[in-house]
Amino acid sequence: MAGKRNAVKAARCVWEKVVTALMEYLREWLPISLNQVRYEVYKHHIKNHDVVIYYAEDSTKSFEKIEMTQTGHFARKNKEASGNFPTGFFNSTLKELLEIG
DSSP: OHHHHHHHHHHHHHHHHHHHHHHHHHHHHHHHHHHHHHHHHHTTSSOGGGOEEEEOSSTTSOOEEEEEOTTSOEEETTOSSTTOOOTTSOOOOHHHHHHHO
């Protein structure tokens, strides 16, 4: 029985390392992609109703559905400032964000 518990513990440890590595990768890759999608919606190359983002502040929180306006801004139903996306969530090119407004 102890051997089985140790195996489960080891598997959890490996799984946590994999998830942590994946999250680090996504933090670097995902921000650029979100801004590019915003820009493509703004330029009307992608329809805004085809874009939905599911975001959770951390693993203990429920996912929030965030849609996008026709001008490439985020539409958050549960927040006063609908264009306000979590600070530090993504980086962007200044030229593209200035054009969106």
